[in-house]
Structure formats: C-alpha cells, structure tokens
Amino acid sequence: MKIEYNNLYTHFVFTTYNRLSLIPEKNRERIEKYITGIVGYNLSKLYAIYANPDHVHFLISRSPSKSEEEIATTIANSSSSFINKNKLAVGKFAWQQSASAFSVSKQDVDGICKYILSQPDHHKKETFDEEYQRFMKYYQNTLQR
Template sequence: MANTYTQIHLQIVFAVKHRQCLIHPSWKDELFKYMTGIIQNHDHKVIQINGMPDHVHILIGMRPTQALSDLMKKVKGESSEWINKNKFISTKFSWQEGFGAFSYSKSQLPVIINYIINQEAHHSRQSFRKEYLHMLDKNEVQYDERYVFHDV
C-alpha cells in the first residue's frame, strides 16, 4: 500500500484449550520459532514471544494488510496442526477459542518486552487469570467474566 505509514504494536495473549499445561519446555522454543515464521510469512514482525505451559504472549509489529483475527486464526490453526503432526503430546492439541490483544506505543515496548521475557518469574507471583484480568482492566476493555480464562 503506497503512502501508508503505520506503527502498530500489539501484545496478543491466548491459551491452550481448557488451560491445560501442555506446552513442554523441551519443544517450547521450536513452537515459538514456528509461530514466528507464520507471523513473518504474513509480513508482520515478531518483537518478542514467550509463554507458560498453558498460554502464550506475542508482541508484534503489525502491518495494516490483514485483520488481526485472520492472522490469529492462521497462527493458532497452523501451530496446533504442527504440534499434532510432530506428536509432541499424546492427545490432540488445540488452542482455546479467542485471544486478547492490547496496543502499545513505541515508548512502552521495552517494558512489554521485559514483561514477556520474564513470564516464568511473573507467574510465580501471579496467576494467569489475575494477569489477564489486570490487562483487560488496565486497558479498559469491557468483558463478560463468564468467558474469561479460569484458573486451573
């Protein structure tokens, strides 16, 4: 798109179906590389990616050439297919329906990058549900508590 200039930074958060702790440290990095490839193949930039056994955080620089929901459908669909094809777990792997997306200015990126890098330390002090509710509240996102991830 000629003469289109944007700076769109999004943190995307999504969980394993039923918040099961299925992402194993032995293949977590491979999964994140695979997801990075999917995102880059759609001309977006992965700035940081990390997660826990039950959820993932991805910070991206997004181009305005694709709807976020379409990108996430690709990331979640292709990555779950890859996990199942490689038989990393003995049952069928799937992601939970939906995701959270939060926008940030360039000046906020160092804090968000550090936050994503330090997921393990962060979750030793706070549950994923509390973290997610805090992000929704801080960003003034209206939500129905019935559909927010519940602690396992």
C-alpha cells in the first residue's frame, strides 16, 4: 500500500572503524555536504548533521520506501568511497560494520537538531563513549517501559 503521509524521523550515529579519529576538521563540512546529498537522493530529508573526528550524528526524515538499514548501508558505503577517493581522512577510511538508529518524535526534532549541532561543545564535557553509554541506557529503559 502506498504511504501518502509520514513522520519517520531517525537519529543516526555512525562510528569510524575502531573509533579512530579519522575525520579531520578541515574536511568535516565537505563530508557533511556529501552525506546530505546521499540522504536527499534517497527520498529523505536531512535536518542536522555533525561529523566529529570519530563519529557522526545526523537526523533525517526518511521515506517509508527505505528502511533505516537500507539508508544506513547506502550512506556508509557511498560516503566511505567518497572519503577515500578524495583522501579526506587520515589513512584508509571505514565506518564500523554497525550503526545506531533512534526513532525521534516530531516534538523532539528541534531538540535533537540543537544537540547534533552543539557536538563540539558537548564533547568538551562528555566523551563519545560516555555519550554512547548514556544513549544505550536511555533507549533500553524506554523499550522496557
């Protein structure tokens, strides 16, 4: 059945292979723009993105014709190829073989966008490992309610 209207917001977190700091600040925006293009090409809309040296956060509203796994795989494969082809990373670039995808309600979109765009300040107070453990604890508790 065709889905005419939808509200399918997903907050993705991709980590670099072995969580190495592979994304230099000087190439961050170019990588973000490339991922933005991939999202749009896949019938989805990007609301916020921030590429840290060892992980990237982005929030999209996705087409119901694409699953989170399909979009994540497409973005990971295409962006890895782009980064390596253009030598935008320190050494050979790869993402981890798995990513995280968190559903977001429409009322939380603005807050998640602010969170993603404030990553540089956020990571002055909390490491990526601490952030990730907090996400896992929060979303596991949400699922157990």
